[in-house]
Amino acid sequence: MNETLVTMVGNVASVVSYAQTTGGVPVANFRLVATERRYDRVKGEWVDGDTHWVTVVAWRWLAANLVSSLSKGDPVVVSGRLRVREWEEGERRRSGVEIDARSVGHDLSRGTSAFRWAVRGKS
Amino acid sequence: MNETLVTMVGNVASVVSYAQTTGGVPVANFRLVATERRYDRVKGEWVDGDTHWVTVVAWRWLAANLVSSLSKGDPVVVSGRLRVREWEEGERRRSGVEIDARSVGHDLSRGTSAFRWAVRGKS
Amino acid sequence: MNETLVTMVGNVASVVSYAQTTGGVPVANFRLVATERRYDRVKGEWVDGDTHWVTVVAWRWLAANLVSSLSKGDPVVVSGRLRVREWEEGERRRSGVEIDARSVGHDLSRGTSAFRWAVRGKS
Amino acid sequence: MNETLVTMVGNVASVVSYAQTTGGVPVANFRLVATERRYDRVKGEWVDGDTHWVTVVAWRWLAANLVSSLSKGDPVVVSGRLRVREWEEGERRRSGVEIDARSVGHDLSRGTSAFRWAVRGKS
Numbered sequence: 413m414n415e416t417l418v419t420m421v422g423n424v425a426s427v428v429s430y431a432q433t434t435g436g437v438p439v440a441n442f443r444l445v446a447t448e449r450r451y452d453r454v455k456g457e458w459v460d461g462d463t464h465w466v467t468v469v470a471w472r473w474l475a476a477n478l479v480s481s482l483s484k485g486d487p488v489v490v491s492g493r494l495r496v497r498e499w500e501e502g503e504r505r506r507s508g509v510e511i512d513a514r515s516v517g518h519d520l521s522r523g524t525s526a527f528r529w530a531v532r533g534k535s
Numbered sequence: 536m537n538e539t540l541v542t543m544v545g546n547v548a549s550v551v552s553y554a555q556t557t558g559g560v561p562v563a564n565f566r567l568v569a570t571e572r573r574y575d576r577v578k579g580e581w582v583d584g585d586t587h588w589v590t591v592v593a594w595r596w597l598a599a600n601l602v603s604s605l606s607k608g609d610p611v612v613v614s615g616r617l618r619v620r621e622w623e624e625g626e627r628r629r630s631g632v633e634i635d636a637r638s639v640g641h642d643l644s645r646g647t648s649a650f651r652w653a654v655r656g657k658s
Numbered sequence: 659m660n661e662t663l664v665t666m667v668g669n670v671a672s673v674v675s676y677a678q679t680t681g682g683v684p685v686a687n688f689r690l691v692a693t694e695r696r697y698d699r700v701k702g703e704w705v706d707g708d709t710h711w712v713t714v715v716a717w718r719w720l721a722a723n724l725v726s727s728l729s730k731g732d733p734v735v736v737s738g739r740l741r742v743r744e745w746e747e748g749e750r751r752r753s754g755v756e757i758d759a760r761s762v763g764h765d766l767s768r769g770t771s772a773f774r775w776a777v778r779g780k781s
Numbered sequence: 782m783n784e785t786l787v788t789m790v791g792n793v794a795s796v797v798s799y800a801q802t803t804g805g806v807p808v809a810n811f812r813l814v815a816t817e818r819r820y821d822r823v824k825g826e827w828v829d830g831d832t833h834w835v836t837v838v839a840w841r842w843l844a845a846n847l848v849s850s851l852s853k854g855d856p857v858v859v860s861g862r863l864r865v866r867e868w869e870e871g872e873r874r875r876s877g878v879e880i881d882a883r884s885v886g887h888d889l890s891r892g893t894s895a896f897r898w899a900v901r902g903k904s
Binding site for chain 1: 540542544596597600601603604605606609610611612614637638639640641642643644645646647648649650651652653
């Protein structure tokens with residue numbers, strides 16, 4: 413309840429890092445960059461707009477499958493919960509945006525993909 | 536403006552049909568079924584909830600890539616514009632729901648995918 | 659999980675009907691119409707696009723407050739779960755789209771509103 | 782295209798500040814706080830989850846109407862474009878999240894509202 417769901421379309425901008433929690437739960441994350449496209453009425457054409465960076469975090473089967481499937485630069489669609497985090501880094505207060513992913517897929521408007529079911533893909 | 540964007544996670548429930556408009560624009564569509572999962576507090580476990588059916592429509596490069604990539608049963612994430620259509624069929628008034636897709640991908644929470652850039656994938 | 663959340667901006671297109679379930683739970687519903695606006699490159703101006711109709715359903719406190727607050731024609735923003743329903747009506751098979759609302763508000767891009775907390779507003 | 786639309790339900794956490802650009806365009810902004818609610822299976826009840834802070838920015842008529850309508854603490858639903866911004870502050874690199882609002886309304890799950898059309902409410 414009161415969750416903020418968001419879908420971003422962009423490109424993988426880092427390698428996918430992978431780890432396990434102390435409890436043995438797989439977790440993966442990568443940086444995602446999304447560039448808006450907007451119609452420029454003066455030029456009469458589509459141009460690049462603002463660029464947005466977020467961190468995508470995934471758990472369990474999704475984490476494992478991301479590691480096997482994604483390469484830096486790949487176009488993806490990411491759907492999940494929006495999280496705005498703040499933390500201290502030395503004396504600095506930092507903030508950043510995460511998407512806690514429920515689903516990630518290669519963006520088929522940019523190419524094709526061959527899918528393979530995980531041996532057990534239901535989390 | 537006033538567009539209604541929606542993201543659905545579900546399974547391809549038909550073959551992908553493909554055609555070209557009289558103007559030569561590729562268009563593809565398929566049926567998507569999404570089953571809600573909800574936590575049953577009495578049973579103490581996740582159970583299936585309602586099932587929803589929509590038609591996904593795609594254009595241009597996305598249409599061509601869907602035909603090459605999707606098989607019936609594949610798990611997918613679909614993001615696009617929601618359209619509620621009404622039409623006459625003989626004496627009957629029918630209505631249905633479409634998603635005019637801007638992005639579709641295999642759902643990597645269910646398996647892995649190998650991506651291949653289209654020769655020209657920017658629509 | 660696998661819920662499909664959607665936000666629509668449009669106008670109230672019916673009176674708000676109100677009832678209670680046999681268990682005494684308040685439920686309200688109304689018709690919502692949303693008209694897309696799109697930029698016409700040839701005309702160089704924004705024009706009306708497709709029109710979409712959905713039924714909005716609300717429960718408990720939200721239901722009660724909708725009855726007190728909404729009039730036909732009011733501009734609103736509605737956020738909730740998308741449901742695609744199919745049913746029989748005599749020999750006819752009908753389908754329609756519902757939003758199971760979690761939040762509804764007057765759209766302040768069209769006017770002003772004076773808010774008043776419900777005596778108990780937390781559902 | 783490639784816009785990231787998001788809807789947040791939360792509370793106004795600041796006064797609404799209002800200004801005009803050098804070109805005379807009204808702009809308003811306020812801080813929004815959203816607290817997730819999640820079902821605690823052990824306790825068997827809904828509990829507060831993470832808290833997220835964002836800045837909401839509005840333009841033109843929406844900006845003017847927000848100033849007239851919103852007070853600190855008011856429950857609202859906000860729909861708009863997600864923007865992740867990074868900037869320098871002295872030696873520090875800061876980032877934050879904005880929603881460029883297309884629609885804002887009082888959340889009627891928490892109380893009632895009386896609406897009044899703006900003399901000219903179409904932006």
